[in-house]
Amino acid sequence: MSDYSHATPDLLAHLQTAVILLDAEGRLDRLNPAARDLLGVSSPQDRAGDTAVAALHEAGLDMLAERALAEQRVMSAQDLEWRHAGKVAWLDVQVAALSDGGCLLELHDAELRRRAQEDRLRHERQRLSRRVVRQLAHEIRNPLAGLRGAAQLLGRDEPGESRRELAEIVCREADRLQALVDALLAPAGPSKLVAGNVHEPVDRLYALLVAEADADVAVARDYDPSLPELELDADQLFRALLNLGRNALQSGAAAICLRTRSASRVTWAGTLHRLAVAIEICDNGPGVPEALAESLFFPLVTGRPEGSGLGLAIAQEIADRHGGRIEFESEPGDTVFRLLLPVSA
Numbered sequence: 001m002s003d004y005s006h007a008t009p010d011l012l013a014h015l016q017t018a019v020i021l022l023d024a025e026g027r028l029d030r031l032n033p034a035a036r037d038l039l040g041v042s043s044p045q046d047r048a049g050d051t052a053v054a055a056l057h058e059a060g061l062d063m064l065a066e067r068a069l070a071e072q073r074v075m076s077a078q079d080l081e082w083r084h085a086g087k088v089a090w091l092d093v094q095v096a097a098l099s100d101g102g103c104l105l106e107l108h109d110a111e112l113r114r115r116a117q118e119d120r121l122r123h124e125r126q127r128l129s130r131r132v133v134r135q136l137a138h139e140i141r142n143p144l145a146g147l148r149g150a151a152q153l154l155g156r157d158e159p160g161e162s163r164r165e166l167a168e169i170v171c172r173e174a175d176r177l178q179a180l181v182d183a184l185l186a187p188a189g190p191s192k193l194v195a196g197n198v199h200e201p202v203d204r205l206y207a208l209l210v211a212e213a214d215a216d217v218a219v220a221r222d223y224d225p226s227l228p229e230l231e232l233d234a235d236q237l238f239r240a241l242l243n244l245g246r247n248a249l250q251s252g253a254a255a256i257c258l259r260t261r262s263a264s265r266v267t268w269a270g271t272l273h274r275l276a277v278a279i280e281i282c283d284n285g286p287g288v289p290e291a292l293a294e295s296l297f298f299p300l301v302t303g304r305p306e307g308s309g310l311g312l313a314i315a316q317e318i319a320d321r322h323g324g325r326i327e328f329e330s331e332p333g334d335t336v337f338r339l340l341l342p343v344s345a
Contacts, residue, residue, distance in 0.1 A: 251285030
């Protein structure tokens, strides 16, 4: 917990962390703008601040404050259920005793912590899954090459048209499996990141989708031209976006929109990013089946009989190597896949 005991009102006002100061009677002395936002208090003069703090006491703050004062150390609690004015929130709270007998409270939205934990767990599961699939692909590659070579020899050495046709079928299927193995093992090695504009790979995707879409499918662009340059690998980023864009195209959507926006104070993998660029592929198709939502980014998971289940796993890996992430929101008629990329400070 940070030491805010000597913080001036100006300093507290500029903190991103929600901080509340209580007097020796446990009454509200001061709360900063971040705390007002978290608790839904409109202004410093709003008396709702008093009732909001009273609701904190009811949620278990009293016991924490008593122990912090008695033991003169920071006390913590997670998942305090705070109810006030029809609003319910789960809060992580740290309480520190002040020299004047009052207390300093540091509040955090517990949902953000839980989401970060879930993100880390999901990311680790995806990483382990990709590793297993890569190992399997390596094991398949060598016997596959031998299989194709034997089929070529069979086609040359054995007389008869039917033998040659069978050998060609084996070669074709071996090539198909080889393409699958190559996809499982790529992208290999680190991306070469250079300063660039995200709209370059997005424009390439737009041109390709327009060319591939049926005449009755509308493909649109909605860009924020003020976005800063990023460190990126434009070719790899295009590959990730291509997987997302083709999914939208193959969903049966009648309208697809490529949208870019800035995003502030977004958290993934436990890290708060003050500024990020969001590239969104939006469509009005039927949406992601609920049964696939949790495992969608795992290799070999697909909702289409003809799909390989590799596109989203590859896209997520490329995002990871850019320090970013892919998330999605989906319901029938409104699906958004969002690639988030951090902006360097």
